[in-house]
Amino acid sequence: MKGPLVVIVSGPPASGKTTLARQLARELDLPVLHKDGIKETLFDSLGWSDREWSRKLGVTTYRLLYYFLEAQLAAGRPVVVESNFPPEAAESFRQLQARYPFRPFQVQCRTEGSVLFARFAARGSAPDRHPGHVDLGALEEFKPLLLKGRLEPLEIGDELLEMDTTDFSKIDTAGLLSRLRQVLEVS
Secondary structure (H helix, E strand, O other): OOOOEEEEEEOOOOOOHHHHHHHHHHHHOOOEEEHHHHHHHHHHHHOOOOHHHHHHHHHHHHHHHHHHHHHHHHOOOOEEEEOOOOOOHHHHHHHHHHHOOOEEEEEEEEOOHHHHHHHHHHHHOOOOOOHHHOOHHHHHHHHHHHHHOOOOOOOOOOEEEEEEOOOHHHOOHHHHHHHHHHHHHHO
């Protein structure tokens, strides 16, 4: 399939998606769209309070994420997009692909459940984590998902690479970048 490459970095919360997506975007000189960056901008503009408000802004965040992604695709530009995409996100990607043919490349982060749970808990009280996420208040809500350690990949076809992010030092980023560069050359 011809068209711009869309690198979709997904996985559960605290699995290292944003770190990986930013690194890929930097190395490949691509823009990166990440859900938490958009959501935190909304928190800073509209305020934050509790988990209910965070959920409400989450819906708007996804709408904006797809809006920005569509702008990149309309310009025929490759992009890295990152979020903990739910299964129903596949339909949004398929609709975009029908209007702007692109080549999806999914990078699905997975992490050992107990490590993921500990990371999420630690992240909730980290000084650089935006308080609007109210992570600690959502710990029990997210516990079953976190202990599972993975999300299901989106059913959108093309390439899928699952990466174990339990130990960041063991991630084959060089191999992933090499493969993405190959795909970019033919896109």
